[in-house]
Amino acid sequence: MVAELVRRFRDRGTRGSEATLLAAATLAAWNEDRAASDARSLFQRLAERFSPECMGGGVEAAENWLSDPALSVKDWAMLDAALDYLHCKEASPINWTTEVGACLDAHVQHGTMSLSLPLAEAVSRTIDLPIGGTFACLYSGSATVAWVLAKERDVVLHADREVAIILALLARAACRPLRISRRNPLAGTFMPGPFVYDSPTHQPPFDHFDHIFSVPPFGRRIEEGPAKGAPHEAFHLERLAERATRSFTSVVPDGVLFRETKFETELRRKLVENRRVTVMSLPPGMYWPASGVSASLLMLEPGGQAIRMIDGRSMKKTSSGRVQEGLIVQHLEQFRGLRVEEPRRETFVGPEEIARNSFSLLPDRYLRSGTLAEVEKSLAERQTVTLGEIADVERSKAPLPLRDATEDPPLTAMEIAPMDLVDGRVRIPSRQQAFELREESRVRGVTVRPGDILVSIKGNVGNVGIVDTYASVAEQLNDPWIISQSLAIVRLKQNRHVSSPTILNALLTAPWVREKLESMAGGSTVKSLPMSALRSLVIPVPTLEECAGAEAELSRLVAAREQIEKQQEALAERQRHLWAELWQMPADFGEE
Numbered sequence: 001m002v003a004e005l006v007r008r009f010r011d012r013g014t015r016g017s018e019a020t021l022l023a024a025a026t027l028a029a030w031n032e033d034r035a036a037s038d039a040r041s042l043f044q045r046l047a048e049r050f051s052p053e054c055m056g057g058g059v060e061a062a063e064n065w066l067s068d069p070a071l072s073v074k075d076w077a078m079l080d081a082a083l084d085y086l087h088c089k090e091a092s093p094i095n096w097t098t099e100v101g102a103c104l105d106a107h108v109q110h111g112t113m114s115l116s117l118p119l120a121e122a123v124s125r126t127i128d129l130p131i132g133g134t135f136a137c138l139y140s141g142s143a144t145v146a147w148v149l150a151k152e153r154d155v156v157l158h159a160d161r162e163v164a165i166i167l168a169l170l171a172r173a174a175c176r177p178l179r180i181s182r183r184n185p186l187a188g189t190f191m192p193g194p195f196v197y198d199s200p201t202h203q204p205p206f207d208h209f210d211h212i213f214s215v216p217p218f219g220r221r222i223e224e225g226p227a228k229g230a231p232h233e234a235f236h237l238e239r240l241a242e243r244a245t246r247s248f249t250s251v252v253p254d255g256v257l258f259r260e261t262k263f264e265t266e267l268r269r270k271l272v273e274n275r276r277v278t279v280m281s282l283p284p285g286m287y288w289p290a291s292g293v294s295a296s297l298l299m300l301e302p303g304g305q306a307i308r309m310i311d312g313r314s315m316k317k318t319s320s321g322r323v324q325e326g327l328i329v330q331h332l333e334q335f336r337g338l339r340v341e342e343p344r345r346e347t348f349v350g351p352e353e354i355a356r357n358s359f360s361l362l363p364d365r366y367l368r369s370g371t372l373a374e375v376e377k378s379l380a381e382r383q384t385v386t387l388g389e390i391a392d393v394e395r396s397k398a399p400l401p402l403r404d405a406t407e408d409p410p411l412t413a414m415e416i417a418p419m420d421l422v423d424g425r426v427r428i429p430s431r432q433q434a435f436e437l438r439e440e441s442r443v444r445g446v447t448v449r450p451g452d453i454l455v456s457i458k459g460n461v462g463n464v465g466i467v468d469t470y471a472s473v474a475e476q477l478n479d480p481w482i483i484s485q486s487l488a489i490v491r492l493k494q495n496r497h498v499s500s501p502t503i504l505n506a507l508l509t510a511p512w513v514r515e516k517l518e519s520m521a522g523g524s525t526v527k528s529l530p531m532s533a534l535r536s537l538v539i540p541v542p543t544l545e546e547c548a549g550a551e552a553e554l555s556r557l558v559a560a561r562e563q564i565e566k567q568q569e570a571l572a573e574r575q576r577h578l579w580a581e582l583w584q585m586p587a588d589f590g591e592e
Contacts, residue, residue: 001027001089002102005082012078021162024103025066026079028169030086031094037087039079043069050172056190056205058159058168058180065165096174100147103166114215115251119286120144122329126280126312127249127299128337129153133210138185138240139193141215141251143167149213150178156209158185160192181205185214186239193217194232198225204240212244215251218293227263231256234264237298241271247301251282254294257361258522260530268359272307272351275300278338281313281363283331285324292525296363299338306348309363310340358532362522365533372519375512379538388535390495391504395457395488395531396445401433409434413443413482414474418456421465421487423561424509426454428470429481446482447475448489451501453508457529458486461521462514466505488534497541502554507539 005023006016014022026039029046036042047066050059071079101117115123124145129135135155137146146157147167154177157167164180171178184191187202194217196202220232227235234256241248256264257279271277278299287293297312315331318324340346349366357365368376387393402409414429421427426448435443448454448467456463471481483489490508492501507513520533542550580589 001086001094002099004085006102008082008085009078014075014078017162020103021065021166022069022075022079023082024099024166024169025062025069026082027086027094027099028173029066030083031173034087037080037083039083040076042083043067056181056183058157058164058182059172061161061182062165062168094173096170096176097147100167100170101144103170104144104163114141115144115286116325117144117148118325118329119332120148122332123251123297124148126297126332126335126338127213127247129211129213129247129249133246136185136206136209136212138212138214138236139216141217142213145213145215146178147171147176150176153177155179156181156206158183158193158205161190186236194220196222196232196235198222198227198230198235204243206243208243208245210244210246212240212248213250214240214248218253218295230263231259234267237271237300238267241275241300244300245302247299249297249299251286251295252298254281254296254362254522257296257298258358258365258530260358260532265359268361269355271300272304272354272359272361274304276303276305277361278308278310279361279363280310280335280338283313283315283318283328285318285328294523294525294527298361304351306350307354307361309347309349309361309366310335310338311345311363311367313364357520357536358530360520360522360530360533362520364519364522367519369515369519371512372516375516379540383541384538385497385541386535387490387537387539390498391453391493392491393488393531393535394491395483395485397442398446398485399433399435399439399442399482401435401439406434410437411435411440411443412478413447413480415482415484416448416454416487417484418458418460418463418486421454421456421463424465424505426465426467426471426481432479433482443480443482446489447480448483449491451492453490453492453501453505454483454487455490455508455517455529455534456486457488457521457531457534459526459528461527461529462517464505464508464513466501488531490534498539499544499547500551503542503547503550504539506550506554507542513537513539 002023005026006019009019009022010016025043029042032046033042043066047063050063097117104114105116129149131152135149135153137155137157140159140163143157143159143163146155149155156179158181159167161182164182167178168180182190183205184193184196185204186196188205189202214236216233216236218233222228222230222232222235233252237250280297282295282297284294286295312335315327317327334341347366412432412434415431415433416426416429417431420429448471450467450469450472452467454465454467474481492498492504498504516537517529521527521529576590577587580587
């Protein structure tokens with residue numbers, strides 16, 4: 001019924017979020033007095049029925065809004081028409097869970113990151129919190145989970161004003177023990193959840209709960225104070241995790257689990273050293289229609305031991321849209337109570353290994369496929385070295401290109417993109433960038449040399465290619481080759497393990513290297529590989545005999561590739577002649 005009321009209100013010009021609030025209030029008020037036909041008096045009578053509540057609660061907000069919703073005469077007439085529609089409905093029990101889902105789905109369409117009710121039910125079964133104890137759900141994004149948990153427990157939900165009013169109204173109508181607070185869970189103010197200033201005078205509005213579940217705002221940062229610039233989703237872990245005495249569970253974007261900023265690395269170190277940590281990656285599509293957001297479930301409990309990693313992301317069957325939601329619900333059923341049916345989806349990682357990986361908590365980094373398990377078994381039986389020990393692995397700060405280049409710019413360079421890395425080689429780049437002379441030092445910092453190996457570290461992670469002598473020719477012509485910000489330069493140092501850049505390139509172009517690099521990458525929307533992960537890549541040390549044999553084989557591969565390219569050119573020429581003959585065109589028609 002909410003969905004139909006929202007549609008009717010929007011057709012009359014009411015904006016989306018306001019239409020949802022009006023629909024929820026109209027249905028809740030009508031449920032208590034189904035004979036009423038005057039919406040204004042109906043709202044007033046419902047406001048008078050609310051019991052007094054401490055300041056800042058959802059009930060207080062609902063009472064104040066119902067008493068004075070600031071509606072026009074036209075709006076009241078629209079609500080009276082809505083009551084006429086409801087009177088025509090069959091007198092049957094209202095499924096309040098369905099109505100809550102309709103309300104919160106409407107808010108998702110206006111930018112609120114939230115789980116749908118089916119997914120909230122699946123997640124609540126996954127974390128399987130006990131019945132006893134005190135419970136809190138933090139931020140409007142956790143409203144659906146709060147509704148599900150409140151079916152069997154007393155739950156406190158901290159939500160923004162509109163969600164707080166809607167849930168207070170519908171929880172009353174459904175007789176569900178869900179209490180709502182409008183206080184910001186980080187600062188105790190009445191500012192919306194995403195807006196936080198780090199200040200000693202602004203403290204969380206509660207001391208502790210036994211169990212806390214949160215869906216923090218994604219992609220927001222602390223605006224002022226000592227923690228200015230810190231990602232909201234990371235800052236809330238530092239501030240609030242210790243206020244959960246038995247479990248703190250949060251749905252977080254993957255960036256929190258691997259980014260190597262000082263704040264986030266130190267945060268993960270503290271969590272690993274002081275808490276029992278479980279991380280379960282979640283399937284894509286949890287936040288439909290924002291299906292590109294990668295997120296994981298992070299559970300923190302008292303104590304400390306090996307960190308538990310669970311692959312909940314890879315699914316046997318995928319689709320899109322609402323069909324995907326149904327498949328995700330089915331998929332999450334196998335993880336009820338965080339139990340894992342397939343052993344390959346779970347591993348326990350010691351704190352020492354986590355520390356070696358800059359405290360990365362990405363499950364993909366530690367859950368090995370069959371291929372990677374075989375590779376690691378082979379590496380354990382021979383001498384190895386890390387990439388950082390034998391090469392400089394760098395990505396200097398990018399120069400700032402001219403927005404509006406002139407016909408004769410002061411400085412130009414050819415930018416290499418990931419798509420220019422083909423078959424283990426760097427082809428001649430096609431994109432020219434122009435710069436001011438003041439950017440010359442930065443241009444030099446990202447200029448490649450023959451023998452440099454480039455690795456894509458953003459987006460299509462793990463693509464590898466070696467730079468040939470064309471780069472030095474281009475530099476002599478004052479048009480050097482530079483890397484884009486999606487690439488890193490691996491420049492071999494003099495060492496006694498790997499004899500030449502061509503051998504290193506041959507090692508790095510193995511398909512399982514790419515799989516390994518992809519497993520160490522992460523990101524909420526675009527995957528990126530931390531530089532420390534690339535430097536820590538373990539490779540075998542080839543013997544002198546193996547290097548000599550590889551050099552000879554690489555020469556044969558170069559000759560074979562040249563032969564294939566000539567044959568492809570000859571084939572294209574014969575095909576062009578055939579087209580010209582069939583169309584009765586000159587033999588040289590179509591030549592550039």
